[in-house]
Amino acid sequence: MIEFSSSDIVVSLSAVIVSVENNRPRILILPSDDNKEYASLPSGPYSPESHRTLELGLKAWVKSRTGFDLGYVEQLYTFGNLFRSQILEEKGLRLLTISYLALIHPSEISEDYNACWQNYYNFFPWEDHRKGRAASADKLLEELYDWADEASDRVRRLERLERIQFAFGGGRWDPDRLLYRYELLYEAALIAEAVRDWNAWPEEERVRLPINRDNPGSLCCKVESGIPLMYDDRRILASAIGRLRGKLRYRPLVFELLPEKFTLLQIQNVMEAIDGVSLHKQNFRRLLLAEGLIKETGEMDRTSLGRPASLFRFRKSIYMERPQVRMGQGNN
Amino acid sequence: MIEFSSSDIVVSLSAVIVSVENNRPRILILPSDDNKEYASLPSGPYSPESHRTLELGLKAWVKSRTGFDLGYVEQLYTFGNLFRSQILEEKGLRLLTISYLALIHPSEISEDYNACWQNYYNFFPWEDHRKGRAASADKLLEELYDWADEASDRVRRLERLERIQFAFGGGRWDPDRLLYRYELLYEAALIAEAVRDWNAWPEEERVRLPINRDNPGSLCCKVESGIPLMYDDRRILASAIGRLRGKLRYRPLVFELLPEKFTLLQIQNVMEAIDGVSLHKQNFRRLLLAEGLIKETGEMDRTSLGRPASLFRFRKSIYMERPQVRMGQGNN
DNA sequence: TAATTTATACTCAAACAGAGTATAAGTCAA
């Protein structure tokens, strides 16, 4: 029926584990140790003999390594292309990685385990527009225009300009296009991994040779384009955050990142942290209340400055009826 | 580094290959032969030694088997849970399936290869609401209410009713919830596969025991709930069509299913075929023209009855700038 | 020539999104 063996394939599960603390969106990483130059995403083997489903396997593995019970878990993408792990490929093995997005509820987070959380904007500094357009976004944009000018002919140049426009410029900044931006930057060799991987790729598949104009001949990334990760882990991270941002807009996932009771501002802060944009407070409030997804508890939050805010709770019962959590745009 | 072997895993690539012909949305299937009771999706091995990427592997395999060059290809989901292939599991192997959605451009379709196309509403008869709400949707809804009544307690019953409401009833029919509906029907044992798989599952994981009230004791599905497929192929199909419907709303994928030049009605017909709903013609026109994704050719279509329609062409150049292809709702 | 069919233009009202003003209810520091 299926006439092949797959002993030359190694299957792993990688997880992008997200939580939000104090307006900082963070992910769990395994820090680089002496042997490794790069940090990596938590990644474990897939053991069909001990787990009925992929997701259960992932949860069990994460639990055993970090002690965290994952809340929301969603499969993202399966990577199986060549040039992902040189070590395995030298042994004639192909690495197949099934990536997951997972959210951790604040109640799960114990103080004694604070080692490996990293603000994810460390990996995508151009993505945080909460205090106005990120400076690095504009710097990268300049670099991208240089890249467009290097195109071999006019059509190709225009195509590059169009992609740049779609990713970074034009009308409104779209947080959901994170992955698209990352891939464009990679292609333009403005991402450290692109430089690192340059030699591994066959000649005809290589991205632009990164040339530092100030120091011709050297391979380097001039601008702050974030911290690199192991293998293609930063790409996986990009797809996870992009997906999270998109999904937040039409499914009530925020509550997975909020305590049992919360104020409207807390919801807004989590949304803003993840999206990297700031929202119009009054309109955000209007939308949230119109949704009917939350219910007033009658209690007040007195921990913060200013007029106390009502505490709300998520109405799980109505979860399914109203899938939309729309959002406003723009600063106050 | 990754300390495990995966010789007990078998990896396959499955494809849901879609085209639209004459207002009928179709998929490619491998018909059941003498050995098999069920038809299945085209599915091939993943051979890392011969293909650089998963997608290239899929394309090559489909090309060799069917002669089709796939246009748009998108990875969907990777299935790796237990109870997917009894045959392999008896040998101690786990089947890992990476599923894909692929679209075939009409120009690719040769007349001599017409064997294996099937209208996908044959598998989801409750999904076609182009001529008003599908009769089978209402029949299934009745069955689902019976299922809700069978719940062990009040809370569980209300939860079921809520899910039923979300899937089938309430305000507006949402074509994007196809997968959700399929999974609900499966759980309520209204899908033939649920009955077929019933014995394979461990006791505590089983879905409802399907009882035909008219003929107590027998396992059966009373209503027309579509043609079953091999393994969990119909679930894969459901996720593919659901995804296609969703994506069509915010990416200009329709053009992958249309000839080089087309009338506005042709676009609408393809959209309606895939979504299974009918749209307001004038509003659809307004939206399409506002998008700027299409350009008039100046030519007219004289092949159909009535006033000739302008022929348009897809403006690829602007592809990236305007990702949205919104749609109106409702009948004329 | 009239009935039929499809295309296309235009109107109208309700709902919604973006932006802002106004006011309430707390804290904190002088």
Place this chain on the structure above:
DNA sequence: TTGACTTATACTCTGTTTGAGTATAAATTA
């Protein structure tokens, strides 16, 4: 105790989008 500051919440205004419908144009066929 007052006034500056901070946050919450209510409400307004306007332009856009959406859903639904009317009107007219341009072809075919009986």
